[in-house]
Structures are given as C-alpha cells and as structure tokens.
Amino acid sequence: MKTLTVFYSRTGNTKKIAQETAKLVQGDIEEIIDEKNRNGLLGWLISGMDAILKKYTSIKQIKKNPSQYDMVIIGTPMWATNISTPIRTYIHNYKDDFKNVAFFCTSAGNRPKDTLKMFKDMENLCGKNPVALVSFSERDIKTNSFEKINEFAEKIKKLEL
Numbered sequence: 001m002k003t004l005t006v007f008y009s010r011t012g013n014t015k016k017i018a019q020e021t022a023k024l025v026q027g028d029i030e031e032i033i034d035e036k037n038r039n040g041l042l043g044w045l046i047s048g049m050d051a052i053l054k055k056y057t058s059i060k061q062i063k064k065n066p067s068q069y070d071m072v073i074i075g076t077p078m079w080a081t082n083i084s085t086p087i088r089t090y091i092h093n094y095k096d097d098f099k100n101v102a103f104f105c106t107s108a109g110n111r112p113k114d115t116l117k118m119f120k121d122m123e124n125l126c127g128k129n130p131v132a133l134v135s136f137s138e139r140d141i142k143t144n145s146f147e148k149i150n151e152f153a154e155k156i157k158k159l160e161l
C-alpha cells in the first residue's frame with residue numbers, strides 16, 4: 001500500500017506527529033505551505049478568523065500527487081474548533097484525487113466534542129469516510145505520549161488496499 005501523510009503546521013506540533021506517522025507507515029510526506037503570513041499575534045488572530053469563516057488560502061505547489069497513493073493521511077492543527085485554513089484548502093483542491101483517507105489533529109486541549117465536529121467537517125469535505133482517526137493534545141506532544149500514533153499507524157497498515 002502506498003501512503004502519503006499530508007500536514008500543515010504553524011508551530012511544529014502537527015509536523016512532529018506527521019513525521020512520526022510517515023515513519024511508522026513507511027510512506028511519503030508532504031508539508032502544506034501557506035503563502036499567507038500567519039506569524040505572531042496578528043497571524044494568530046487572522047488564522048482564527050479565517051478558520052471560523054471557513055475561508056480558503058493560497059498554498060504553495062504540492063510535490064506529491066495524491067492520486068498516486070492508496071491512502072492519504074491528513075493532519076491539521078485545530079483552529080477555533082475548526083480545520084486549519086491551509087488543510088481546508090488542500091482538501092478542497094485535491095479531494096477528487098483521494099482514494100482512502102485517515103485524519104489526525106493536534107489541539108491545545110482535549111475536547112472530544114470539538115475534535116469530532118472537526119473530523120466530521122473533514123469527512124464531508126473529502127466526501128469519504130476516514131478509515132482511522134486520532135487526536136493529540138499539546139500535553140500528549142510535550143510528554144511524547146505517542147502510543148496513539150502506533151495504534152493509528154497499525155490500523156492503517158493492516159488495511160488491505
């Protein structure tokens with residue numbers, strides 16, 4: 001099975017999980033780069049507004065064609081209980097190229113209701129049911145509580161696609 005892990009990360013948390021996931025599933029990785037500057041407090045505020053308004057952004061040219069993969073694993077930080085704008089844009093632009101999807105997210109806290117709502121939104125945008133889901137709080141990441149990634153990766157690897 002050919003697997004691609006796609007992620008956006010403003011401050012490194014989602015990147016950490018994406019790198020570990022790609023390593024475990026032995027697949028390729030693609031970082032989504034936003035053309036919009038989201039640094040600092042202003043960047044934070046703009047990002048929150050963009051996410052609430054479900055806006056799109058301009059992302060840099062991708063390097064890996066998702067249609068070449070059996071599985072696309074998509075990772076996003078949570079922004080104002082929503083999908084981050086760069087990942088919303090990626091899904092919007094390439095959803096027709098996905099064969100199978102799995103999702104992960106990172107967030108400051110652990111609010112299952114918000115996470116489920118966000119995953120549902122990703123599912124609707126992709127038009128596909130995810131085969132696996134997992135979420136990480138900042139605490140999980142700081143304490144390297146990565147067991148959940150192993151379970152997530154194992155679930156994906158066991159699929160016969």
Ligand SMILES: Cc1cc2nc3c(=O)[nH]c(=O)nc-3n(C[C@H](O)[C@H](O)[C@H](O)COP(=O)(O)O)c2cc1C
Pocket residue numbers: 008009010011012013014015044045047048077078079080081082106107108109110138
């Ligand atoms: C604009 C913005 C809004 C956020 N909103 C939430 C939120 O609603 N709930 C939450 O738990 N964390 C929220 N966070 C925290 C991030 O989801 C969390 O720090 C995440 O791990 C950041 O990932 P990154 O380092 O890959 O960018 C928000 C962060 C930003 C920048």
